[in-house]
Amino acid sequence: MGTIETVTRRAARDGTHGGVTRPLVLALVGIGAIACPACAPRSQAEPGVLLIEEKEQTSSFIRNFNPLVEVGDLRWPALHSMYEPMFIYNPLDGAYVPWLGTAYAWSDDHRRLRVDLRRGVRWSDGAPFTARDVVFTFGLIERFDALDLRGVGEFVERVTAVDDHTVDITFRRVFLPGFYYLAQQPIVPEHRWKDVADPVSWANPHPVATGPFTEVTQFETQAYRVERNPYYWQLPARPQVKAIRFLAFPGNEQAAFALVSGEVDWAGSFVPAIERIFVAEDREHHRYWFPPIDGGVLLYANTTRAPYDDARVRKALSLAIDRDLVVEVGMYGYTRPADATGLNDAHARFRDAAAVSAGDWVAHDPARAEALLD
Structure with a gap:
């Protein structure tokens, strides 16, 4: 069974709803995953700041926003709100949503993939996003195996820039499923990373990225805050909040209590008897949603050993x-x-x-x- 995405909508000071519903969160970043709680009670909540429970449940945070290593890849802000891929895969319908890439086409022999990149995108420091950044990213993960979390080096021979907004990806062999991994590779800026001596150990404490939330304005072991990217390519339509604040919860019990107590707007926790202890408290504003994409609970038998080989x-x-x-x-x-x-x-x-x-x-x-x- 998957987690439950839950929402608490707060009354803002201007009389409108300061909290969010599921459609609004999708409008914020275009992808799922959330986490961040508020220390202050609702009456003291800051308008325009989304309070969500960190998906990465931990008793303390480490300031690491490197999207190319496992710790950063698992942390939602680094992977989704900061560093973006060329395409986002939608598991509901199998479609690839254009993101930093706008279109792609295979060569007749399916050994070369051409990707058109989105024009007008800027990094959060104002520098332009170009094909050089895509080429640099794939070159980086080729040189450092520990960064190749998606295993693209096994089937990608080279990545070259055709012009500032087009790249060609040449395959070692015909492998159409490889597009799934290439499409979702987060892209990093060449001008920021080219002088990093060891990108595997680099924590990237002050990220420069293309995503909707990139400005880390507060970071403590128990809480951190990320504000809007002033150069985000989807502004002004989205994001519709100015900042996201995250608080550390050591486990599901503490996170669920914060949700039920009204300390957070959004959580992805298991809440027992959710209708009774959460929804019933405020049916107008307390909502929950079961993601249909989560897998089932499975038992795996070691079929190489008796008796499970039978x-x-x-x-x-x-x-x-x-x-x-x-x-x-x-x-x-x-x-x-x-x-x-x-x-x-x-x-x-x-x-x-x-x-x-x-x-x-x-x-x-x-x-x-x-x-x-x-």
Whole structure:
């Protein structure tokens, strides 16, 4: 079961809603992921500042906004609100949304990919974004294996600039799925990174990026604040808030309590009995949403070792699990048992009725489980 995205909308001082709904958050950055709480009570909340729970639950923050290393890649602001990719993949419909790139085309032999880059984009220090930045980024991850988190070096031979707004990506072999990884590679500025001696260990404490929120105006171990990029290419339409403030929570319990107490506007935490302890407190403003793209809860058997190398044992184990009980007790009824395909609702169009019917081993049937083991 996936996390629950929850929203608390606050009454702002100007009489309008100072908080947000899901559509507004999508309008802010165009992508999901959020986190940041407020220290002050609602009555003291600063207008225009979004208070969200940090998705990266931790007791203290480390000032690292390097999007090319794992710690930065996992931290939402570095990966999404600061450094942007050429295209954003939408798992709901399989489409690639143009971002720093506007269009792409394959050569006839599918060994070369040409990408047109968005014109008029500037880095947060005012410098222009060009094809040189894309070439530099891929050259950087080629030189430093630890930066190649998406493994593009395995299939990319070279990246070259055709002109200031066009790049060619040459493949070592035909590998169309590689576009998925290339499209989502965050791009860094050449003029800022070219003199960094060790980009693997560099924490990038003062990021220069193309995203909507780039200005780190406060950073402490327990809280930090990121304000709008004054040169963001989607201004003035978005973002519609001026800053995001993040607070450290060591675990889900503390984060959920902050949400229920009204200390944050947005959270991605598991909240038990959410209708009763959260929504019922203010049905007009307290909302939640289940992302349909999250995967299921799975048990993986080591099929190379007995007894799990026997399909009958694996089916018996499945038949012995009461999925309805797990959903009701362990997940508060927020989801439903999976069928044999394991597909979530976002991929329902791929669900085959015959495969669902054939997978009767997902039903709860202890007697049949025992029979398989006899």
